[in-house]
Amino acid sequence: MTETIVITFPYSLPEAERIATFLGADVAEYTPDIFANVFTGRKRIVALMSMGIVVRKIAFLVNDKWTDPAVVVVSPDLRFAVPVLGGHHGANELAKELAGLGMQPVITTATESRGRDSVETIADRTGKDVVNRDSTRQVNAALLAADIPVHAVRGPSIVLAGPDVSILVKKGEYTVGIGCRKGVTSSEVVEAVRAALAENAIAEADVFVYATTAKKCNETGLVEAVGILSGNLILLDDDTINAQPGTGPSRASKIGLLGVAGPCALATARRKTLVMGKKIYGRVTVAIAH
Numbered sequence: 001m002t003e004t005i006v007i008t009f010p011y012s013l014p015e016a017e018r019i020a021t022f023l024g025a026d027v028a029e030y031t032p033d034i035f036a037n038v039f040t041g042r043k044r045i046v047a048l049m050s051m052g053i054v055v056r057k058i059a060f061l062v063n064d065k066w067t068d069p070a071v072v073v074v075s076p077d078l079r080f081a082v083p084v085l086g087g088h089h090g091a092n093e094l095a096k097e098l099a100g101l102g103m104q105p106v107i108t109t110a111t112e113s114r115g116r117d118s119v120e121t122i123a124d125r126t127g128k129d130v131v132n133r134d135s136t137r138q139v140n141a142a143l144l145a146a147d148i149p150v151h152a153v154r155g156p157s158i159v160l161a162g163p164d165v166s167i168l169v170k171k172g173e174y175t176v177g178i179g180c181r182k183g184v185t186s187s188e189v190v191e192a193v194r195a196a197l198a199e200n201a202i203a204e205a206d207v208f209v210y211a212t213t214a215k216k217c218n219e220t221g222l223v224e225a226v227g228i229l230s231g232n233l234i235l236l237d238d239d240t241i242n243a244q245p246g247t248g249p250s251r252a253s254k255i256g257l258l259g260v261a262g263p264c265a266l267a268t269a270r271r272k273t274l275v276m277g278k279k280i281y282g283r284v285t286v287a288i289a290h
Contacts, residue, residue: 002026004094005038008048015078016048022101036061038069044094045071047084054084066133066270070094074103082106088120088136116143119166122150128168129208131234131268138164169232172208174275176231177265179212179285180222189225192281200276200288209234211264213241213257240267261287 004025008016013029020027023046028034030049035057038045047054051073062068062085070090073082081098083091087109095105111118119136123129130136142148142164176193197204210226212219214235226233244263257263261278269289276288 001041003043004046005042005044006046006048007034007038012048012076015076019046019048019074019098019101023097032057040069042069044090045069046074046094046098047071048074048076048078050076051082051084058085065089072098074098078103080104080106083108087112088118088140090124092121093124111140111143114144118143119168123168126168127171129171129270131167131169131209131232132163132165135163135166139166167234169209169234172206173270174202174207174288174290175265175268176207176210177212177261177263177268177278177287177289178210178222179260179264179278180216180219181283182219184219184221184283186221186224186228188282189222189284190228192284192286193225193229195281196276196279196286196288202275202288204229204231207231209268211236211268213238213260213264215257216260234268236264236267243267261285265289 002025004023006016006020006023006025006027007030009030013027016027019025025046028038039058039061054071054073058071065086066089068086070086071084072091072094073084074080078101081095081103083095085091087107092107092109092112095107099105109118112121118140119130139148176196178189178193180189194204197207210229210231211234212222214237216222217235223233238257241260241263242258244258244266259278262274265287266272266274266289271290274287274289278285278287
């Protein structure tokens with residue numbers, strides 16, 4: 001099974017096969033349930049049919065722009081490729097790819113339609129992921145009016161950013177929240193994180209961000225440890241941490257927080273699901289989410 005599927009009616013199967021061959025995709029004949037059946041299992045959906053049919057069939061399936069598949073409608077005459085869902089998340093690029101078959105991509109996202117890159121496009125092109133995804137609304141809106149500076153920060157380092165600053169880090173599936181006692185050493189943190197990852201069969205390369213409270217910004221051992229792990233350390237403010245679902249009693253209540261490791265892992269995770277709740281390793285507490 002490929003990540004791309006072309007859906008059409010029986011009378012358009014020859015054209016669908018041509019598109020599928022070009023994209024290296026699978027072909028499926030339309031049924032009333034086809035979109036529901038493929039929506040969560042494919043990254044890209046090409047629908048060779050009326051846009052109205054597609055909109056009606058995917059309306060109740062749409063959940064989150066960061067996880068929904070890219071959906072492109074191709075007109076029955078193969079003249080136009082129109083991104084319907086996930087323009088910034090693969091659909092625009094898919095439509096442009098179909099230009100190789102002579103189709104006209106119809107791009108409607110504000111940034112790309114005006115010849116500007118979106119945050120998501122820059123992240124995809126550089127092999128990065130956006131940590132604070134809500135920021136893209138403000139940054140993309142600002143990109144419409146002016147060039148926005150891009151600051152490359154080499155680690156180990158600490159980045160303090162507002163809600164209108166998008167933070168891009170290396171791709172990965174997991175986030176690691178870290179809490180620690182004052183004066184912890186880098187070796188203690190590294191050993192704790194590696195033990196937690198090993199217990200959950202997760203490779204260090206699959207972690208795209210480490211997170212902790214901004215109150216730990218002066219913990220040299222923690223900062224150095226993330227550098228040793230070749231990771232990115234994000235410091236979260238109190239409101240962000242306390243907005244996460246309750247993760248059980250924590251000593252962090254003494255400093256006004258619901259917790260540190262668990263909430264920090266959840267706050268930076270894509271799917272907001274804990275893989276491992278907080279676990280204590282000596283003077284370090286670790287939680288893992290994805």
